[in-house]
Amino acid sequence: MTKKPSSRRKKSISSAISDSELPFKRANSGISSQENVDSAAISVEVVEIEELSKQEESDRNLLERKVERAFFEAGKALMELRDRRLYRSTHKTFEDYCRDRFGHSRQKSNYLIAAADVYENLTTICCQNFGIDDLTTNSSQILPTSEGQVRPMTKLEPQEQWEVWQTAVEVAGGKVPSGRVVKDVIEQIMERTQVPNTYQLGEVCQILVKDNPELRGKGGCWGIVSAVNEFSCTLRAWNGEYTIGLQHLKSYNYLPAECEQMQVICDRISQVYSDSLEETVKSLLQLLGKVNRPYLTVVEEKLLSVLESEYV
Known part of the structure; x- marks a missing residue:
């Protein structure tokens, strides 16, 4: 199939413009050039659109x-x-x-x-x-x-x-x-489709990553609800506070007394944590921040006590 080459052509369109339609009139009658323009030529370029082959x-x-x-x-x-x-x-x-x-x-x-x-x-x-x-x-x-x-x-x-x-x-x-x-x-x-936020202050929740890169490294961590927002909650975790959407939270459904116990543990971990800690200490605190039960074992309690005596 032979493609039709594109072509360009110019059309001259003449239109009469009266003296009153000119943007200005020459005030000096002594000038010998033509004072009245009878017509003006406007050049319009027309481009033909070329079809593409399949x-x-x-x-x-x-x-x-x-x-x-x-x-x-x-x-x-x-x-x-x-x-x-x-x-x-x-x-x-x-x-x-x-x-x-x-x-x-x-x-x-x-x-x-x-x-x-x-x-x-x-x-x-x-x-x-x-x-x-x-x-x-x-x-x-x-x-x-x-x-x-x-x-x-x-x-x-x-x-x-x-x-x-x-x-x-x-x-x-x-x-x-x-x-x-x-x-x-x-x-x-x-x-x-608004679903009411049913989380309560002091409730213990687990963080779910669900392919959210912003939560990378926080999956499985628990936190205490410190603020209840319309579509999110602010959680106090082992290394700081985070505002997290409802779809990334899961309640542990702990009893009130168990929530209070976890609040105490969270406070103790937060007092120890700082950005300047050794990586091994941070790793230990992170493990404590992922326990999926409302208490610490005897060994975990001893380890946390040692860290408190060293850093608090």
Whole structure:
């Protein structure tokens, strides 16, 4: 099939402009140049749009999908670098590695990793719902193009992510929605399906990570509820306070007397803890901060007493 070459042509459009319509009139009648302009020529450039061949259309779709998937590929790569500790030959921590190698914080890396999970969930559910084997050449499905667009969805379950994304695409008029639009959709859904926060002050809860990178390292830790918010609770844990969404909390359902006992243990651990402690001491405190019973064993009590005598 011979492609029709693009062509450009210029059309001259003449229109009569009366003397009264001129932006100004020459005040000096002694000037010999023409004082009245009878007409003006406006040059308009018309460009004919060239159709793409089927192969070119396919190539365009493929390249567009590669651009869209850029943040997804980055997140998956960062996840593997972190999990396999491939930074260990040059850096002690993943945070230092990300800062030196990519110029951004570990939080930014965590955002990309979490966004990659959301993108993967969306594409998986999309393929299941529409019977599509490969989305890389399918231009009919609207998918995220940046990490910021999916950041508000990282704490949702996969099916919830899909429902929120489809609604956000509709709100955006069939185009890729911004992160602000996605966040607004989530807030509207939460308002319609609001579940009251039933946690109480002093209640002992366990922290659940559930693929939330912001809670990495805190999974299994227990804490005392110090503030009850609309969709979250503030927990006092062994190494500080954290505000955590309800979906990442699980009550131990301890009796009031048991909650009081855990409050005492939490206070004792908090008095010992500081950022300057040796790693072995921090590790011991973290183990105490993960006990899943409302008391300390005899050995645990002795160890904590030794630390109190040494650091308090």
